[in-house]
Amino acid sequence: MRSLHIFLYEWKHFVRSPFKIVALCLFIVASIYGLQNGADLYEKQHLEIKKINQKVTDKKDEIVLYFEKGEKGPKSKPWIDLSTPFWAIYNTPTYHYKKARPAIVYNIGQAEHYGFYKSIDIYSSPYDADMAKEIANPERIQSGTLDFAFVVLFLLPLLLLILLYNIKGQEAEQGFLPLVIVQTGSKNWWLISRTAFYTLLLLVTLFGLLFYGAMLTPIFETDATFWQVFLWAAIYLMFWVFIYFLILKYAKNTVSNTLQMIGIWLLFAFIIPAAVQQWISIEKPINLMIDIIDTKRDKTDDIYNQSNQLTDKQLFNLYPSLKQTEIAIDSVGIKNARRRSISALINSAMKNTTAKIELDNQSRNALISKTYWFNPLTYFQNKLNHLSGTHYDNYQDYRNDIQDLIDKRIEIMVLDIWNDVSVDKAKYLKYNTTLSNND
């Protein structure tokens, strides 16, 4: 009952404090703005995918028309023969997308550092230039978009600070702290009840804001991400409540409370993450992708210049069934098939190179993860990034999917070339469905 009294009294205290109300209102405004930014990105990326899909359909229809007319390809390019697997697959437009999850409304994460669509052909690699991020102002990317996660991670602790900073300190300064203790019985219980009021206020606010965000994207249609985001936001809030509570418990006055709170916030929000990032960039300097460049040029040249025996051996190692094909024993036909299958060997070399780069990046990530125990903000940031599908790992999965699609494309092409498959309209349409794994 006493706690309820303290609780209700705190409400009166809150509504009579314009500074706290303004701070809460600003927090809500910033959150709504952040949620809108997330929703805008979700819309923008889906719209872009729709436009690209239309482009793909147009290109596909254009090629189908050649089959319907019984033509081998455009007259201006007589070397193209769509009835061969090489040219048919070469002209099968395929894009792979990293579709934005509805939870991006809460957290844009690293989404703006990567591209989200990729054209795939037999010469592609997950590190191609078209994997570049969307055209954007780098100064905005550098300062980061004001998304809901930014508001939660950086502004929520500050709002909590504003709501809690004068608890106990004010009473102590005005000299009626002993009176409060007499009236409430326990100083700790009084402090807990007052802190709990603001914690509850913020939890309700966060839930309301998350619910508003859920109205902007179809988050409830997918999975339990809404509740997971709420859970992590609540855990994050409790983390700061605990720190601030300890400060309030041991501090002597309002100014000292405020300075200690802001000091801790600066340490966790600025100093530690910045120092970790600096350390990482010294320990693991940026990769200028020399290995990829060497593979793309010199290694590729080496493959083109190597002996036919070696090329055949490598192709048969990759696809053992080729040995049994008729082309394999046809001394004339094998020349063309071999030449058209070279991309399989280049792809294999590229895969070996990109594996090294990914390993290097993973070791960088492992170093960052090791700092989580003293770098909580980075931990929570990456947790939210995982939930919204905008973490480095999600983009690594996306790159892996792209590589799988390239492998599949090359394998189908090589097998069909060596099996001397003739492509007609039905086969071409089948290529279109098989070579893409988009919905």
Add this chain to the structure above:
Amino acid sequence: MFQIIKNEWRFLVRSRIFVIISIAFVSILVLSVFLGNYQIHKQNQTYQNAKDHLRQQWVSLEEVNPHSAAHYGTYVFKPSNLLSSLDEGVNSVTGNVLRVEGHVQNEITHSEASQMQAVSRFGKLKPSLLLQYIVPLLLIFLAFNSVSNEKQSGRLKLLVLQGARPLQIILSKTLSVWLYGVLLLTFILLVYGILNFENLTTEIISRTLLFFLTYCAYYFIISGLTVFFSARWQNATLALTSMLGIWILWTLFLPNILMSSAEKWYPLPSRNEFKSAMSEDRSKGIDGHNPSDKRGLVLKEKVLKKYGVDSLSQLPINFDGMRMQADEEYGNIVWDKHFGNNRDVLKQQKESFQLGGIVNPFISLQNTSMGFMASDNLHHQEFLLQVENYRRVFIKMLNDKQTFGGSKTGNWSWKEDNNFYKSVPDFDFKPTQISVVILNYLMDLVLLLIWSILTLVLIIFGTKKIKIV
């Protein structure tokens, strides 16, 4: 006034907490300069190794057709400069590798941020991070009770009775707090200067001096406003919370909101739209690889007429090279149009963001800090432009060799020897001089100056009616 400042400092250095905080903070600042410097040197080493490796590959090219060499191309890496150890600006989010080849202008790729999971929202521990975010807070903490404490202890009344004017007292307190920020700043720049003594040039010194001046102005605004609040309000806590509120609004809230809004007011095309528009425009030109292309045929007729011959085989030059170059030149026009459009949009975004300095001097500080340290988007765009200019020279040399080097049209097996490839110059980045771009920061400088004057005016007129007790 000088006596008051001296007294203020005497009080400050007597405070153990102040001395401990100052020593700790100076240590972090020195560490940030040292680490920033070390990282830049290490990055430069990686850059130089990569550059040398690529150049070695190019000059080792055996006999090869010039057009094949154009497809082989080369790569340009974005160099890091010494100044970015103070403020890294956009360098960690822009790409670092740019492929230079025939027919196509590639995008810069492989940014540092894309090679790892998220770490810091505010970048690395560079001096700029501490100078922009933390030093102003220190100044607020030093100043928020500077006058209110004097009022409460009755010292203010005593000072006035001794002949000091309230304005003098408040100005002196502002200057003594401001001086603390300036000393930290000077110390940092001195350490930076000592660490890089051998590489200091007039350009670096002038840029650093401008960097110093803008920070001095910002620190004056922060110190002045905090002392003003401390004088106007009886309660020190109110002065502290007001300034903290302003700090949050200025450094976290407004820059983010204004930058995001500027991008919405002046939208850039999506990459897909941009690429499609470029391809469409490019398709209206000559197809360098297609001999039956209509515009290529018109060019052919023109060249035949110029040389007074009937067929390509009679030409003393290789028409293939000429067609390739015509294709390139058309492509360059298309690039200039579309990239020029993007640059205009980015400029509009920047200008509207700079206007945000009217309500938030932190925006002006951030702009000038990045700009003077040559790490903002403007300098990045200058780098991209230099690479594109190099690409044009590079490809033209190869196409001209194909055209006038002694081969005949259709002879794709003709090869040029290694001496020619050795003679093709490497990309040599010329850092943008501050005198060339200074006008772009004029608005920021003027706004910082206006804010400083306004703060002074506020102190002069706003403290006339302050209560002494």
